[in-house]
Amino acid sequence: MSRTSSVVILLLLAGLGITATYLVQYSSAPRIEAEQRRIDSHNLLDLLPADRYDNQPLEQPLHLDNTALTNSTLLSGYLASKAGQPAAVLLRSQTIGYAGAIDLLIAIDANGKLLGVKTLKQSETPGLGARIADWPNTWLQGFTGRSLNEPAASGWALKKDQGQFDQITGATITSRAVINAIHDALRYFDEHSHQLIGSNLHE
Template structure:
């Protein structure tokens, strides 16, 4: 009986070791592919908010880390677009903290003069059929920021129409579009301050 139990124990141990080793091999083989797919997906999203013809650098490789309340709490990544080494625009991770069902994560591209080049929602928990119209698969609403310029923090046109601004709200849902409009406006205003900061920002992945 004891020998049988020992035999089964050894068999199980060998099986566990083989399974662990196989998992490690699979992870090693697929890690590079997964990372490449993530980079490709990010580039596709970037292409939706900023025209790839407008810059000539590797925008994903021009990544910086910043802590800026206008973009949201915590560290954010920003990506600087350059033309002939000259910074011309930035793609920013931003948050609208006051969505109806919680924080709304955004990607916002802007030049340094207050012009929004594009914006997309990357994550949200808004109510299906109401607030989720911020998604491009359901509505083109969020595409209407592109090409519009923010004149300053007191630019009252950067609001939903219910608040006297230029942007539509959704039927039965004003909180969600209001939160997104305000977040995009804050990001655009922040972009205007960036040129003087870029050279002093920490690079993504740099050791502290």
Template structure:
């Protein structure tokens, strides 16, 4: 009996030590990789910014020139909105806002939408989504050029009723076997344009203020081979 009790105690102690060591290893691994993950996410976001408004079209520090805009549920973002500003010789040439499409097929789709001072779309990029590979993931530029169809669009181009996929009477292509994903993105981009129009005066006033905010310490040259972060977030 004593021998069995000792054996059970040794097993319990062994299991306890194993749990402690395993938990410690996981904690250390998370601590060591968290900074790297954050850096990769920042690089992916920065790469998308320079795709929307290329370095050749502005001469300010885009990554660190930010403004805080009013909160608005049209962007599906809680709280105020921090946006990036592109300037040429001090004059604003575009603003890039984070936008959320909450109604993707598999959940939230996070976007960056660039708009010029006149309310025309400069570009749109997806920075995070959970859409079905081979179907909904065609919103990624590495899978198709579909997202580039927003460039040059405005609230009147197309007309409001045509801001939808073709299946629903709009002008934007849907994907074979996947209509929900592109429709969600189209609606999110349209809402960002409505937000811009409704807050035009506040946004213009913000753009004319001195640069504020601190972005990631990354230069355009660091972004050449950085893939976009399109994993679950």
């Protein structure tokens, strides 16, 4: 076999290999995307009881990109509805803890009550503030059922700051940051309920 023939065969084999790889990736892409959506859906929607909504909240984003609040920033949000009626909003909030940014998911029902809070990302001290990422999280569950006025504004603080909430042991800064971010989200919901869920709760 001549050198030219060998080169041609190698090029053909290489071309076939590249084509096969592309076809495998192309045919796998929908499955990969579907799996990623499933993971995202699980991570973002497990705060909501299944009987609370019947839509696809992740397909109903709220336009909140980088909305700066007093102690935090709203990165994004989603609307959950049932039978065509708003049921809850999911707000992705970012605040600054002891070691860096903490991303929270805050679920608020249509009446302004907290359905739950979950940590999506954090870089706090292992064994201390990093416990904010535990799931389920007993400390975060203590906020469920609270609202902007329950407790009153002065109560949205640590007990050591004359507020109503305990702190994560050894993680005062982390605890303060999370409490302030949750309070920010509730205040934002109260002030913008018409834009978020299409009705004014104070009417």
